[in-house]
Amino acid sequence: MSGTDKTKAPPDLTGPVVILVEPQLGENIGMAARAMGNFALSRLRIVKPRDGWPNIAAQRAAAGADHILEGAELFDTVEAAVADCSLLFATTARAHDQAKPVVGPDVAATEMGGQIKSGGTVGILFGRERAGLLNEEVALANRIITFPVNPGFASLNLAQAVLLVGYEWFKLSTANTLPFAMPERSEPASQFQIQAFFDNLVRELDKVEFLRPAEKRDTMLVNLRNIFTRMEPTKQDMHTLHGVVMAIAEGRKGPAKGGVLDGEQAMRLRALLAEHGQGTPPTEGASTVRGLARLLRRNPTDAERMLWQSLTRDRRFAGLFKRQTPVGRHIPDFVSFVHRIVIELTNAAESEAIVKDRAERQTWLEARDYRVLHIAVADVERDLEAELDRLQQLLPEGA
Secondary structure: OOOOOOOOOOOOOOOOEEEEEOOOOHHHHHHHHHHHHHOOOOOEEEEOOOOOOOOHHHHHHHOOOHHHHHOOEEEOOHHHHOOOOOEEEEEOOOOOOOOOOEEOHHHHHHHHHHHHHOOOOEEEEEOEOOOEOOHHHHHOOOEEEOOOOOHHHOOOOHHHHHHHHHHHHHHHHOOOOOOOOOOOOOOEOOHHHHHHHHHHHHHHHHHOOOOOOHHHHHHHHHHHHHHHHHHOOEHHHHHHHHHHHHHHHHHHHOOOOOOOEOHHHHHHHHHHHHHHHOOOOOOOOHHHHHHHHHHHHHOOEHHHHHHHHHHHHOOOOOOOOEEOOOEOOEOOOEEEOOOOEEEEEEOOOOOHHHHHHHHHHHHHHHOOOOEEEEEEHHHHHHOHHHHHHHHHOOOOOOO
């Protein structure tokens, strides 16, 4: 029974009584009970079932709605079955030429709700599979329910009729609440994230001369932006799309070689990493964070490349440091696990997200006995040797 969750309690609703008049096949009784179970209807009355009761065929067709069949009441006459009903509906696909209100199942559900709320008992008559309800039986009802169906093929089977009425009643009683909704796996993307992604996308499109002719560039950019704003993307969507664009760009030059990011590009990518990490549990989104860090590792800025080359070639530091390698849940620029030293490259005019992320990372690292050295990108480009001397002072003597 796909979709059935027996760990969930059914809604505590008092619904109308379903009354089956002389049903002919046990299978139809069972399927009607199943339809009742779909919409939390539990009270079933049966008038003179042709094949007797209990009925093994009904049990087989009920598909889990056995509790409804077990609680079913048997009657010899329709009059006895409806005796306690303060509001009675008769379902039929045929006009019986009786001066009686005719309503659809939605209107009927509204009337049922009001009657039940006031303490009354509502009954719904469903007729025989072959001939439906007799005129005399329809005459007992206060209202007629009929369905908006093809008049040239209006006959419904018993379970379908029960299901349509049950659906309208349950929908009204539960305020049309759906059993589940789309899971919120990631919060909406910020405008900063969307802009960072879009700028990167445009940069890569310019490299392949996609945005041409020049006089159509602005229109093409507006159309492209609207594609993503209509999506109402989440943060995770933006990380994925950013990774897609970068993977395509890397593919042109080979992922092993990598490229060179300028300072502005690197800051945008770092901001994405910082925003993703804020408020994220250590095990959630780890693959995305590491994927973005991999992009930074494969596409270093000029300053990172200069510093990395010096760290690998200078005898004082050779073999001591790694680039963009996880330390717990954090991924600093350079780390020496041997000497527990972290190097953080800083850019001018960094976003609040980057500054906050770096401060939290430093606190976390220092609590674990790492020493954190901040080196400005501008200082690397101006006087790299002086920064290397400063780094050497953090190494133990003789290292």
